[in-house]
Amino acid sequence: MVNAQSGVYLTYDDFENNRLTYATNDPVEDNKIRFNEFIAKPYLILKHKGEKVHVFKDEIYAYKNKKDIVRTWNFTPYYFLEKGPVWIYYRDVYTSQPKGTQRVRKFFYSTYGKGEILLLTVHNLKRSFPNNDLFHIYLDAQFRNDADLAQYDRYANKYKVNDLLEKAGSGITKK
Incomplete structure (x- = not known):
């Protein structure tokens, strides 16, 4: 989805080509991404199509959550x-x-x-x-x-x- 509101860039190449995994462009759909920084979990939690999906932080390049693009580096969001x-x-x-x-x-x-x-x-x-x-x-x-x-x-x-x-x-x- 080229105009996606949120999703995950699994690789740097995905980021450069704007290819999101678990993507949605429906602003009404509640596709929340929770990084779990304060509880220090090794994964982030996505709500995608009504289901919770766990994605390990060290297996993604970045994620997009509405207007924000957040790169993960050493389990830290930037x-x-x-x-x-x-x-x-x-x-x-x-x-x-x-x-x-x-x-x-x-x-x-x-x-x-x-x-x-x-x-x-x-x-x-x-x-x-x-x-x-x-x-x-x-x-x-x-x-x-x-x-x-x-x-x-x-x-x-x-x-x-x-x-x-x-x-x-x-x-x-x-x-």
Whole structure:
């Protein structure tokens, strides 16, 4: 189903070709996907055509749940934001604060579709592109801290880190 509302991408190739397993495009149909992150189960639960289906997290590439595409990496869900020279993701994590816990959005990246997902930091980006001196200079000049790396450039219509990578001449996406 090309216009499916939700389903599972079993492989990277399925993701690239928009082939969903357990797909549905009926907005009325309750095709819920539950990741089971807090209870740390090795599978996610799909409700597909009225039945519960268990799919092991290490056997899928990603899943789509309405508008969100979520890639799984090391049994952890990462929400997909952008495909460019680096693929950008986010996830909300809970951190301890003096008055309880607070939800904080953290940003991550991979250098290609099947690549390892790393925390989006200047240090990690420099390690991922060790020979791109121009990109290193751009990073140091453009961003005051790691949190600034998640800035979206509305003019370029992409995340600034991807725009800088393209300008630094390393806009090659591995497969």
